[in-house]
Amino acid sequence: MQGRISRRSVLATGLAWGAIGAVGCAAEPPAPPLPRPAPPPADGVIAIAGVTVVDVDGGRLRPRSTVLVRGERITEVGPAARVRVPPGATVVDGTGKFLVPGLADMHVHSVPLERTFPPLYLVNGVTTVREMGGNPDAVTYRDRVVAGTAFGPRSQATRVLVDGAPSLWEGIGPPYISVADAAQARAAVREQQAAGADFIKVYTRLSPEAFHAIADETRALGMPFLGHCSDFVPLPDASDAGIRSIEHLWQFWYATSREEARLRRDVAAVPIAGGEYGGWYVKMHEAEYAAARSTDRRKAARILDRLAVNGTFVTPTLVQHRVADTPSTVRVDDPRARYLPTAYAEVMKVQLQQIYMQGRTPAQNVERRELFERRMDLVPRLAEAGVPLLAGTDTGTPSLVPGFALHEELELLVRAGLTPAQALRAATLEPARYLGLEDEQGTIAPGKVADLVLLDADPLRDITNTTRIDAVVVRGCLLDGAAREQMLDDVLTAAEDPAAAAAPAPTVCACCR
Numbered sequence: 001m002q003g004r005i006s007r008r009s010v011l012a013t014g015l016a017w018g019a020i021g022a023v024g025c026a027a028e029p030p031a032p033p034l035p036r037p038a039p040p041p042a043d044g045v046i047a048i049a050g051v052t053v054v055d056v057d058g059g060r061l062r063p064r065s066t067v068l069v070r071g072e073r074i075t076e077v078g079p080a081a082r083v084r085v086p087p088g089a090t091v092v093d094g095t096g097k098f099l100v101p102g103l104a105d106m107h108v109h110s111v112p113l114e115r116t117f118p119p120l121y122l123v124n125g126v127t128t129v130r131e132m133g134g135n136p137d138a139v140t141y142r143d144r145v146v147a148g149t150a151f152g153p154r155s156q157a158t159r160v161l162v163d164g165a166p167s168l169w170e171g172i173g174p175p176y177i178s179v180a181d182a183a184q185a186r187a188a189v190r191e192q193q194a195a196g197a198d199f200i201k202v203y204t205r206l207s208p209e210a211f212h213a214i215a216d217e218t219r220a221l222g223m224p225f226l227g228h229c230s231d232f233v234p235l236p237d238a239s240d241a242g243i244r245s246i247e248h249l250w251q252f253w254y255a256t257s258r259e260e261a262r263l264r265r266d267v268a269a270v271p272i273a274g275g276e277y278g279g280w281y282v283k284m285h286e287a288e289y290a291a292a293r294s295t296d297r298r299k300a301a302r303i304l305d306r307l308a309v310n311g312t313f314v315t316p317t318l319v320q321h322r323v324a325d326t327p328s329t330v331r332v333d334d335p336r337a338r339y340l341p342t343a344y345a346e347v348m349k350v351q352l353q354q355i356y357m358q359g360r361t362p363a364q365n366v367e368r369r370e371l372f373e374r375r376m377d378l379v380p381r382l383a384e385a386g387v388p389l390l391a392g393t394d395t396g397t398p399s400l401v402p403g404f405a406l407h408e409e410l411e412l413l414v415r416a417g418l419t420p421a422q423a424l425r426a427a428t429l430e431p432a433r434y435l436g437l438e439d440e441q442g443t444i445a446p447g448k449v450a451d452l453v454l455l456d457a458d459p460l461r462d463i464t465n466t467t468r469i470d471a472v473v474v475r476g477c478l479l480d481g482a483a484r485e486q487m488l489d490d491v492l493t494a495a496e497d498p499a500a501a502a503a504p505a506p507t508v509c510a511c512c513r
């Protein structure tokens with residue numbers, strides 16, 4: 001078993017993780033940790049009065065409601081005429097506004113820039129994230145948020161991805177563990193569990209032996225495994241083995257193609273040595289396009305039904321596919337990029353050029369645009385088959401700005417054919433179900449954690465209204481317009497100062513100081 005934990009600059013190969021090194025090299029020693037912020041006072045009450053509560057489970061609106069928050073929990077939800085607001089409560093006028101549960105981005109790769117990623121998530125209403133690997137510090141940060149010594153979204157986190165031998169990332173990429181056989185795979189699972197990982201992320205070049213060993217070992221430990229379907233493991237077999245969620249939509253085309261056997265042989269034969277990510281990426285997408293054009297609809301229906309029966313979640317990451325498939329549509333002057341440290345933003349631009357654009361022919365651009373539209377068409381078919389969907393972005397890859405990217409994903413899910421209510425569920429209730437936290441989050445109800453987003457317009461009428469944020473409540477801490485603006489100002493300051501970007505972040509929520 002070979003493990004690589006490195007933060008080398010990889011501008012030449014265009015891999016995001018080099019941005020961490022680029023920022024870190026310029027940074028002065030980080031400031032000492034800040035004192036633990038106090039939680040919201042147990043007797044303090046926030047009342048969001050006269051608001052329309054969005055019932056994400058039923059896709060309905062409950063107008064003229066009042067929601068009471070005491071400490072970190074919702075204590076009462078009901079008609080405004082019946083809910084008594086206690087004296088001394090902080091009253092937020094919800095007239096004409098819409099309240100949704102805190103949003104979840106279920107596929108992120110946050111880099112350790114504490115004054116950049118966490119505040120950008122929060123100001124965008126993202127109160128939960130699933131950290132998909134590559135940043136071993138994510139586990140520590142998860143624990144600091146729980147302890148109250150950091151102010152950011154709650155998270156489920158892994159440390160490093162587990163790939164086959166040789167790995168796509170050998171010598172060039174994010175932290176990973178490469179396993180060649182079942183014994184090494186089982187050892188990797190135990191190692192990651194001991195290091196605090198919530199789950200095992202499996203990657204693209206795992207052998208069937210190693211993949212199924214991971215499935216067995218995680219099952220024995222009561223630990224989920226999830227991630228990419230291996231090039232060597234058919235998608236329905238991965239679902240039957242208990243993979244908790246399948247990330248991206250790549251392997252669906254092979255699994256549903258009339259030419260599956262031949263195409264799998266082609267992809268499996270791609271030489272992987274010394275970090276041949278680029279070569280694999282090109283070949284994989286050539287095969288994927290051929291597979292998408294040879295879809296067997298009846299075969300596809302059987303496979304989607306199988307996923308639904310197994311309860312296998314799917315995270316489409318359409319916003320990432322849009323960047324990868326149609327990079328010419330990406331705004332190189334996106335004003336939101338100013339929130340990213342300069343070194344990191346520059347690496348993102350290099351990635352976009354070298355991984356996604358360099359060497360593309362006009363014919364390949366046409367093919368990839370078609371492939372993206374086919375991905376979009378697949379999403380409502382998954383939903384119709386009863387496959388549970390999660391909203392995730394792959395933040396940490398080119399052109400995706402933390403927090404903002406989730407709203408783009410929601411818009412794409414609706415463009416693909418979901419209703420706004422379905423898209424909103426993919427970012428609220430379905431993540432709660434996936435995490436086994438339905439009693440804690442995902443809907444607005446008494447007893448649940450007070451993670452809330454107050455909107456100026458109805459998201460069930462137009463999903464882009466999720467961007468019209470008036471305020472965010474994070475575990476009972478109210479981030480009103482002024483607090484959110486201050487957070488964004490602080491992010492801009494950090495973006496211009498590498499030392500500030502790498503330093504521990506202050507808690508800007510007044511009630512949490």
